[in-house]
Amino acid sequence: MHAYRTHNCGQLRAGDAGQTVRLSGWVHRKRDHGGVLFVDLRDHHGLTQIVCGPGSPAFETLDRARLESVLTITGEVVAREGGAVNPNLATGDIEVRAAEVMVQSAAAELPMPVAGDAEYPEEIRLKYRFLDLRREKVHANMMLRSGVIASLRRRMIAQGFTEFQTPILTASSPEGARDYLVPSRVHPGKFYALPQAPQMFKQLLMVAGFDRYFQIAPCFRDEDARADRSPGEFYQLDFEMSFVTQDDVFAAIEPVLAGVFEEFAGFGGRTRWAVTQGAFPRIPYADSMLKYGNDKPDLRNPLVITDVTEHFRGSGFGIFARMVEAGNVVRAIPAPATAEKSRKFFDDMNEWARAEGFAGLGYVTRKGGDFGGPIAKNHGEAGMAAIYNALGLGPDDGAFFAAGKPAQAAKLAGLARTRIGQELGLIEQNTFKLCWIVDFPMFERDEDTGKIDFSHNPFSMPQGELEALETMDPLEIKAFQYDIVCNGVELSSGAIRNHRPEIMYKAFEIAGYTQAQVDENFSGMINAFKFGAPPHGGSAPGVDRIVMLLADEPNIREVVVFPMTQKAEDLMMNAPGPATAKQLRELHIRVVD
Numbered sequence: 001m002h003a004y005r006t007h008n009c010g011q012l013r014a015g016d017a018g019q020t021v022r023l024s025g026w027v028h029r030k031r032d033h034g035g036v037l038f039v040d041l042r043d044h045h046g047l048t049q050i051v052c053g054p055g056s057p058a059f060e061t062l063d064r065a066r067l068e069s070v071l072t073i074t075g076e077v078v079a080r081e082g083g084a085v086n087p088n089l090a091t092g093d094i095e096v097r098a099a100e101v102m103v104q105s106a107a108a109e110l111p112m113p114v115a116g117d118a119e120y121p122e123e124i125r126l127k128y129r130f131l132d133l134r135r136e137k138v139h140a141n142m143m144l145r146s147g148v149i150a151s152l153r154r155r156m157i158a159q160g161f162t163e164f165q166t167p168i169l170t171a172s173s174p175e176g177a178r179d180y181l182v183p184s185r186v187h188p189g190k191f192y193a194l195p196q197a198p199q200m201f202k203q204l205l206m207v208a209g210f211d212r213y214f215q216i217a218p219c220f221r222d223e224d225a226r227a228d229r230s231p232g233e234f235y236q237l238d239f240e241m242s243f244v245t246q247d248d249v250f251a252a253i254e255p256v257l258a259g260v261f262e263e264f265a266g267f268g269g270r271t272r273w274a275v276t277q278g279a280f281p282r283i284p285y286a287d288s289m290l291k292y293g294n295d296k297p298d299l300r301n302p303l304v305i306t307d308v309t310e311h312f313r314g315s316g317f318g319i320f321a322r323m324v325e326a327g328n329v330v331r332a333i334p335a336p337a338t339a340e341k342s343r344k345f346f347d348d349m350n351e352w353a354r355a356e357g358f359a360g361l362g363y364v365t366r367k368g369g370d371f372g373g374p375i376a377k378n379h380g381e382a383g384m385a386a387i388y389n390a391l392g393l394g395p396d397d398g399a400f401f402a403a404g405k406p407a408q409a410a411k412l413a414g415l416a417r418t419r420i421g422q423e424l425g426l427i428e429q430n431t432f433k434l435c436w437i438v439d440f441p442m443f444e445r446d447e448d449t450g451k452i453d454f455s456h457n458p459f460s461m462p463q464g465e466l467e468a469l470e471t472m473d474p475l476e477i478k479a480f481q482y483d484i485v486c487n488g489v490e491l492s493s494g495a496i497r498n499h500r501p502e503i504m505y506k507a508f509e510i511a512g513y514t515q516a517q518v519d520e521n522f523s524g525m526i527n528a529f530k531f532g533a534p535p536h537g538g539s540a541p542g543v544d545r546i547v548m549l550l551a552d553e554p555n556i557r558e559v560v561v562f563p564m565t566q567k568a569e570d571l572m573m574n575a576p577g578p579a580t581a582k583q584l585r586e587l588h589i590r591v592v593d
Contacts (some may be wrong), residue, residue, distance in 0.1 A: 001020075001021060004024040004287040005023050005024045006022045007022075008023070008045040009025045009045055009047055010047070010091060011046075011091070012048060012093065012094050014078055014093040015363070017078060017094060020074065020077075022073070022074045023041055023072070023073050023096065024070070024104065025043035025048075025070070025102065026042050026069070026070055026071075026114075027039055027040075027067050027427045028040040028041065028067070028114065030062075031114050035054050035564075036054075037052045037062055037063060038053075039052070043318075044158040046096070047091065048286070049086075050075070050095065050098050051060070051095045051096070051097055051098070051352070052097070052101075052507060053079070053520070057072070058075075058099060058100055061103065062098060062101050066108075066110075067107065067115070068134070069103060073098050073100070074098075074100040074101075074258045075099045075100070076096065076097045077094050077096055078094060080266070085556065108330060110131065110368070111128050112115070112124050112131060112132070114134045116136065117135075117136075123479060123565070123571060126563065126564075126565060126570075133270050133561070134565045138558065140267075141270060141559050142559075144264060144267055144448075144551055145559055145561075146546045146551060147264065147566055148233075148260055150548065151259070151264075152216065152237050152260060153256060155255070155259055155260065156214045156256060157238065159256065160212050160375065161212040161213065161214040162210060163214055163215050163593045164294050167195070169182060170192060171192035171193060171199075171524075172191055172192075173200075173521070173522075177223050178222035179194065179222065180193065180221075180232075182194065187256040189588060194220035196220065196221050197540060198238050199216050200239040200522070200524060203250050203459070203499075204525065204528055204540065205240065205493045206240055206242045206382070206533070207533045207534070208553050210243070211242045213240045213538075214238060215338065216543060217235065217540070218235055219233065219237040220233050222423065224561060225564075225578075226372075227554060228342060228548065229556065230336060230544060230557070230560055231566065232564055234298075234543075234544050235542070235543040236338075236541060237492075237542075238538075238540040238545055239538045239539065239540070240537070240538035241536060241537060242535070242536045243368065243535055243536070244263055244496075245445075245496070246480050246496050246538075247535075248540060249496070249537050250279070250280070250436065250570075254279060257491070257546075258280075260546065261549075265432070267551060268551075271531055273431055276435075280434045281299070281435040281436070282435070282483070283297065283438070285439050288437050289410050290305065290307065291305050292414055293414015293415065293417055295440075296483070296488055296489065297435070298418065298427070299433040300351060300427050300433050300488075301417060301427065301488075303333060303421055304334070305332065305333050305410075305414070307330070307331055307522045308390065308391075310324075311330070311386060312324050313325070315379050316378045316383070317375050325403070328403055328404055328406075329405075329406050329546070330409065331401070331410065331412075331413040332399050333390055333399065333416050334397060334399055336393070336394075336398075336426075337396060338424070339366065339368070339395075339398075341368040343448065346365060346373070346398065348361045349361050349400060349419070349420070349423075350362075356415060358404075359404070361400050361401070361402060361412065361416055362375050362400065363401065365378045365398050366397055366398055387399070400420065412540045419521065431487075432486055432549065433487060434491075435486075436482050436483070436485075437483040437485060438481075439463075439478045439479075439481075440455060440457045440460075440478065440481040440483075441477070442456075442462045442463075442474070442479040442481075443474040443508070452474050452495055452510055452511060456481045456493065457479075457493065459498055460479040460480055460481045460496065461496045461503070462478070462507060464477065465501060466503045469503065469506045469507060472546075474510050475492055478497065482494055484541055489545055489548075490540060490541055492540050493539065494538055495537060496536075497538075503528070504522075506519060520582060541558050544559060544560060547559040579591075
């Protein structure tokens with residue numbers, strides 16, 4: 001017999017009754033029923049109930065064993081009878097009558113229990129993450145993550161992509177987020193950077209002639225944490241393709257992502273969620289900002305924002321009329337079937353907007369065709385009817401209004417759309433709705449400095465190429481840039497790349513860079529392009545976010561094996577930590593307080 005186990009803890013069935021078996025695992029739960037001891041033994045595969053009476057030589061050892069101690073148990077498989085069968089457990093038809101018990105590792109008193117679903121503070125969970133990972137839900141999330149990555153890899157290979165690994169130690173880039181810097185021991189005063197993404201390397205692979213590349217790539221950015229963004233590091237499905245148009249990129253990645261969402265849509269035994277079928281809807285950036293108030297719309301929400309600026313120009317509602325004359329805009333968000341809602345519902349929405357840092361959220365009520373509220377009173381019956389006709393609203397529908405500069409009004413309208421959808425129960429459940437956001441602006445103007453800068457990815461091909469850069473207003477130029485969005489979560493950004501040096505120099509010139517600066521900061525890429533570069537493009541869906549959506553978790557920490565705190569600290573390994581004086585000397589670094 002094997003020293004530790006003949007079977008795992010999720011394997012035994014009724015047909016195994018009568019066998020003598022050996023199991024190893026952790027003590028999950030213990031129960032004493034009238035002197036008979038019941039122990040749930042757990043391993044990676046499942047649970048098996050162990051039973052031991054006071055006459056057994058194993059009883060005393062089992063009785064003393066603390067929860068989460070590691071035991072090896074030898075005994076006979078016994079079929080459960082009648083009401084003793086547990087239909088919720090894969091091994092619920094049997095139990096093992098313990099004859100011998102060996103303690104492999106005794107557990108100390110636990111700082112947090114493993115059994116059960118009780119919530120515990122982040123600090124405790126992350127400090128003792130190895131215990132947290134033993135919990136059923138967290139353990140299942142990690143197995144989901146592993147399955148998703150394996151599925152992505154299989155699907156990409158089936159699409160003709162080849163996996164390559166790009167460098168982790170590389171050069172710092174002046175674009176993008178803040179780098180993590182690594183000092184060089186052999187080059188005093190110089191630093192490597194951890195890659196924010198394999199952007200330049202994957203493009204260089206296309207220049208090298210590899211045609212279709214992918215990897216499950218680790219990326220490092222010194223950014224603050226959010227619910228959908230880990231501090232420090234994350235993983236993405238990074239891919240690039242040669243001799244492709246935007247349509248080719250979409251056609252390649254859509255079946256991969258849709259296939260993964262469909263494969264794991266029933267995760268955890270839940271009702272299988274629906275997934276967008278066929279080609280993902282394509283929404284121009286400008287339309288997304290207008291209709292949904294952001295560039296990552298949640299299409300489960302049926303509400304659509306409408307621009308009603310011209311309806312208030314010269315209107316009787318003086319506040320909006322004066323704002324419009326000053327160059328501001330007014331956006332309307334429908335609130336359908338709110339005739340039975342009290343005035344408090346509308347006032348609470350206004351207070352919510354103020355709490356979010358906005359001046360307020362105007363509203364109009366309507367019941368049986370009668371308008372109510374200050375806006376309706378001042379704007380007039382005919383004026384309100386015209387707005388309602390434009391919005392397609394009925395006699396018992398309300399509406400909210402966001403006014404301000406275009407960016408500010410869009411942001412408030414977008415947040416209000418989400419909140420109204422949630423408050424009214426309009427968000428479609430049990431579905432993954434994917435879409436593309438396309439036609440991003442190539443450039444934007446910094447409101448503080450007035451400087452023209454790249455709005456998205458500086459290595460994207462402008463629509464219209466060199467002619468557009470030379471003849472058009474930079475703020476009117478669109479790029480072959482695109483995002484994938486699912487349920488209001490941005491999964492990736494991508495682009496058809498700018499592969500021609502003369503176009504790259506001109507694009508950077510518009511953003512205030514000289515040719516010498518481009519040559520210095522992006523020497524590897526620009527030099528390669530001078531030796532024949534194919535048209536190419538790609539994207540990089542975030543693995544962590546895909547798993548977060550599939551697991552239906554509100555925070556990305558729940559699908560990362562060893563996450564850090566919001567302040568980018570690893571409480572379990574005490575990182576970041578101080579370096580020794582010897583290490584600092586070797587790296588030619590001095591710490592200044």
